[in-house]
Amino acid sequence: MAQPVVQIQHLQKHFGKFQALKDITFDVYPGEVFGFIGPNGAGKSTTIRTLLGILKKSSGQATIFGQDVWSQAVAIHKRLAYVPGDVYLWPNLSGGEAIDLFLKLNGQKHSAKTDALIKDFDLDVSKKNRTYSKGNRQKVALIAAFSTDADLYIFDEPTSGLDPLMEEVFQKHVLALKAAGKSVLLSSHILSEVERMCDRIGIIRQGTIIETGTLDDMRQLSRTQVTVTTVKDLSTIQQLPAVHSFNQTGNKATFAVDSENLASVMTALAPLEIKQLQSTPPTLEDLFLRYYNQEA
Amino acid sequence: MFSTHYAKTGQLLRLNLRRDWLKIVFWLIGLVGLMAGAAAKFDGLYGTKKAMATIITTLKTPAMVSLMGPFTAKPPYTVAIVYAAEMMTFMGLFVAMMNIYFAVHTTRGDEDSGVLELIRAHSVGRSSALTAAILELVIINVIAGVLEALGLQASGMTGMNAGGNWLFGLGLAMFGLMFGAFSLLFAQIADSSRGATILSYSWLGILYVIRMGTDVKNPDYTWWTIYGWIEKLDIYGKNNWGPVGLMLLMTVIIGALTIMVGATRDVGAGLLPDRAGRKRASLFLAGPLSLIARLERTSTIIWLVGLFFLGATYGSIFGTAGDLLKSNPMMSKLIGTAATDAANRAIVLSFANKLTIIFAVLAIIPGLITMFRLNGDERKGYFEQLHARSVSRAHLFFAIAGFGLVVSLATFFLAVCGMYVAGAASMGDNMPSFAHFMRGFWGFAPALIVTFGFGALLSGLLPKLQTLAWILPAYGFFSLYLGALMNFPKWSTQLTPFGWVNTVPVKAVNWGTAGWMTALGLILVVVGYIAYQRRDLLEN
Ligand SMILES: Nc1ncnc2c1ncn2[C@@H]1O[C@H](COP(=O)(O)OP(=O)(O)OP(=O)(O)O)[C@@H](O)[C@H]1O
Ligand SMILES: [Mg+2]
Numbered sequence: 079m080a081q082p083v084v085q086i087q088h089l090q091k092h093f094g095k096f097q098a099l100k101d102i103t104f105d106v107y108p109g110e111v112f113g114f115i116g117p118n119g120a121g122k123s124t125t126i127r128t129l130l131g132i133l134k135k136s137s138g139q140a141t142i143f144g145q146d147v148w149s150q151a152v153a154i155h156k157r158l159a160y161v162p163g164d165v166y167l168w169p170n171l172s173g174g175e176a177i178d179l180f181l182k183l184n185g186q187k188h189s190a191k192t193d194a195l196i197k198d199f200d201l202d203v204s205k206k207n208r209t210y211s212k213g214n215r216q217k218v219a220l221i222a223a224f225s226t227d228a229d230l231y232i233f234d235e236p237t238s239g240l241d242p243l244m245e246e247v248f249q250k251h252v253l254a255l256k257a258a259g260k261s262v263l264l265s266s267h268i269l270s271e272v273e274r275m276c277d278r279i280g281i282i283r284q285g286t287i288i289e290t291g292t293l294d295d296m297r298q299l300s301r302t303q304v305t306v307t308t309v310k311d312l313s314t315i316q317q318l319p320a321v322h323s324f325n326q327t328g329n330k331a332t333f334a335v336d337s338e339n340l341a342s343v344m345t346a347l348a349p350l351e352i353k354q355l356q357s358t359p360p361t362l363e364d365l366f367l368r369y370y371n372q373e374a
Numbered sequence: 375m376f377s378t379h380y381a382k383t384g385q386l387l388r389l390n391l392r393r394d395w396l397k398i399v400f401w402l403i404g405l406v407g408l409m410a411g412a413a414a415k416f417d418g419l420y421g422t423k424k425a426m427a428t429i430i431t432t433l434k435t436p437a438m439v440s441l442m443g444p445f446t447a448k449p450p451y452t453v454a455i456v457y458a459a460e461m462m463t464f465m466g467l468f469v470a471m472m473n474i475y476f477a478v479h480t481t482r483g484d485e486d487s488g489v490l491e492l493i494r495a496h497s498v499g500r501s502s503a504l505t506a507a508i509l510e511l512v513i514i515n516v517i518a519g520v521l522e523a524l525g526l527q528a529s530g531m532t533g534m535n536a537g538g539n540w541l542f543g544l545g546l547a548m549f550g551l552m553f554g555a556f557s558l559l560f561a562q563i564a565d566s567s568r569g570a571t572i573l574s575y576s577w578l579g580i581l582y583v584i585r586m587g588t589d590v591k592n593p594d595y596t597w598w599t600i601y602g603w604i605e606k607l608d609i610y611g612k613n614n615w616g617p618v619g620l621m622l623l624m625t626v627i628i629g630a631l632t633i634m635v636g637a638t639r640d641v642g643a644g645l646l647p648d649r650a651g652r653k654r655a656s657l658f659l660a661g662p663l664s665l666i667a668r669l670e671r672t673s674t675i676i677w678l679v680g681l682f683f684l685g686a687t688y689g690s691i692f693g694t695a696g697d698l699l700k701s702n703p704m705m706s707k708l709i710g711t712a713a714t715d716a717a718n719r720a721i722v723l724s725f726a727n728k729l730t731i732i733f734a735v736l737a738i739i740p741g742l743i744t745m746f747r748l749n750g751d752e753r754k755g756y757f758e759q760l761h762a763r764s765v766s767r768a769h770l771f772f773a774i775a776g777f778g779l780v781v782s783l784a785t786f787f788l789a790v791c792g793m794y795v796a797g798a799a800s801m802g803d804n805m806p807s808f809a810h811f812m813r814g815f816w817g818f819a820p821a822l823i824v825t826f827g828f829g830a831l832l833s834g835l836l837p838k839l840q841t842l843a844w845i846l847p848a849y850g851f852f853s854l855y856l857g858a859l860m861n862f863p864k865w866s867t868q869l870t871p872f873g874w875v876n877t878v879p880v881k882a883v884n885w886g887t888a889g890w891m892t893a894l895g896l897i898l899v900v901v902g903y904i905a906y907q908r909r910d911l912l913e914n
Pocket of ligand 2: 122123124163234235
């Protein structure tokens with residue numbers, strides 16, 4: 079594979095005594111959309127702010143384009159665009175002024191693309207930022223980011239204030255970036271968004287990355303819900319290490335199986351003479367809920 | 375009607391008081407301590423006949439009249455009468471500032487931070503928040519007034535009487551409440567707490583300057599200046615309660631107007647509608663420096679113009695100030711015209727010394743306000759986009775610090791210019807040269823730079839404590855304005871950089887001192903940057 083755009087190894091961050099990031103390790107490669115998900119307070123925004131050089135890491139390694147995120151921040155930011163979840167803008171500036179300013183700060187100009195984006199996101203840029211709703215402020219940042227010509231785009235819950243129509247516009251533009259071979263780091267709580275756009279996913283919980291991989295990989299790693307009725311007594315199935323949440327009534331049982339061990343469980347069930355079998359692959363929600371609720 | 379408008383006012387009030395009590399206690403200790411402390415000291419200062427005669431001559435000079443109001447008392451003079459003349463106008467300024475602070479803080483401050491939106495969502499009346507703010511101001515002022523009166527009572531100053539003490543305390547309380555009411559009104563009109571504060575201070579400043587003019591020209595006109603009512607109480611003389619009634623009337627009118635306006639406007643909005651902004655940024659708006667300039671544009675203009683006019687207002691009384699010896703023809707006959715002119719020039723220059731300090735202290739304000747954006751805007755999240763762009767921390771820090779310092783110095787310079795221009799017009803040929811007045815600028819500019827550097831240092835090193843930087847100019851103002859009159863020990867005036875400077879423009883600039891002070895100030899700024907560049911940027 080190509081050289082990663084973002085490379086994070088054992089990143090840690092303390093706020094006083096509190097350890098917000100314990101062990102963050104993942105890479106983002108060129109041309110991929112990397113989904114960064116996890117429960118509230120897990121450390122997503124903290125990781126992103128460390129990547130942006132807003133926070134100083136306590137230990138570990140973090141580079142973007144092979145350059146250190148703290149000491150080379152200015153050089154990195156020339157090729158990067160960022161949209162936070164909560165966008166705050168100077169109340170006296172208009173949206174249009176803010177967009178142009180952000181572009182100029184990266185040495186870029188208001189272009190035809192900018193005008194097209196303003197139209198797409200349906201934003202009245204002559205209004206003062208003071209009068210914008212949360213979603214409208216987010217649009218200002220999104221327009222500025224999408225019209226910046228960068229190699230890496232970082233989004234931290236960028237659609238938390240957008241209506242479904244605008245969410246659609248957002249996804250369209252992210253997919254366009256992907257098609258153009260750009261890298262995207264996207265933190266989000268909207269699973270459909272993640273499922274549709276992300277090539278790979280990293281799951282963070284309590285400051286630690288607990289899983290990275292493609293969605294298919296993860297489905298493999300998660301549990302399939304099985305309901306089975308057999309002729310012979312099936313209580314022995316409960317003993318298998320791959321079986322969880324076993325629940326038996328008579329000769330019918332409901333349980334969860336680690337997906338990668340499905341075959342061995344079936345082999346164990348076969349001699350018991352299966353009368354009826356139903357297996358449900360995990361939904362995305364199940365998958366995430368399982369990761370989110372896992373004991374540390 | 376009552377419940378939709380005023381429901382839960384009491385609960386809100388309790389909540390606000392619980393939140394603000396520490397700040398209230400600090401203000402009260404400051405005010406009452408200052409009043410009672412000075413009162414206890416005055417007997418020692420002006421106990422002798424000779425000291426009394428000197429201070430009364432001083433208080434009658436136009437310079438002192440412009441700062442403290444006219445000295446109208448008739449003999450026999452007592453220490454208490456001198457005390458009232460020196461303290462009243464000055465304390466009025468302090469009390470008004472306290473009321474502006476709490477009025478804006480409990481109304482627009484809550485609104486800007488979104489707290490009020492949460493409160494309104496509960497079953498709280500439309501006018502409850504405003505009513506709670508009014509009640510809080512009443513409580514603060516009444517407590518302050520009573521404590522001040524008791525403090526005076528306890529001081530045992532010669533010539534005081536219970537009637538005067540109570541008039542002093544309650545008169546100040548009423549005066550404070552009146553400015554609180556003005557501020558509450560401005561808080562309804564403006565569109566943010568910052569706007570409300572600017573309006574309130576502009577109003578206070580304008581009234582103060584107008585009364586300065588009328589006091590010097592003809593104290594009778596001072597009745598029209600509102601601020602001047604506080605001078606008409608004639609404390610320890612006739613103890614005139616009339617002006618207190620006037621203030622009460624004004625407070626009630628403004629208060630009623632405020633409630634009317636407050637009930638009709640939306641939370642978070644001002645009375646004035648928002649104009650549409652530009653669709654595109656101007657060519658000028660292109661980087662951190664131009665951004666800061668754009669954000670500070672209006673207030674910078676106000677400061678530059680405002681201090682020029684303040685300087686001019688003081689300068690315009692130089693003609694009268696320099697005429698001190700004319701009123702004493704014997705003296706001018708004795709020492710001759712040339713000597714009289716020289717003496718007048720000396721008087722004007724020593725007046726200019728005091729004024730230059732005041733200008734320098736005032737000029738530091740816009741600079742520090744700009745400097746504190748570094749953390750203020752960070753906390754509000756405004757800078758987050760900036761940091762993600764290719765803007766280095768050095769660029770941002772020095773854009774802010776540079777703009778702030780230059781605005782402070784320019785404001786200071788214009789104040790000195792205003793003083794010279796108007797002074798030359800009023801004094802004619804006898805006016806000392808511009809270069810003479812510039813000694814004041816070159817002398818005190820380094821003190822301003824050190825004070826600014828201290829603010830920059832704190833905002834880089836201890837962002838949570840940056841507001842402590844206000845102590846330097848506030849104490850500088852206090853120690854030099856009052857310290858000279860009250861014979862403060864020398865070391866106590868040297869706690870601020872303003873006390874390190876010699877008496878320019880009377881004396882020539884001490885370039886050695888100016889040099890090392892400037893270097894010190896700039897070093898403080900750089901150390902502030904080094905700390906800023908190594909730390910986390912604050913969020914939220
Ligand atoms: N400046 C700070 N000081 C102290 N603790 C902090 C600071 N910033 C974040 N934290 C803590 O670090 C943890 C991670 O916060 P972070 O904002 O990164 O979470 P998140 O994953 O982005 O959550 P969400 O999904 O709600 O946005 C939280 O427990 C938070 O309280
Ligand atoms: Mg977050």
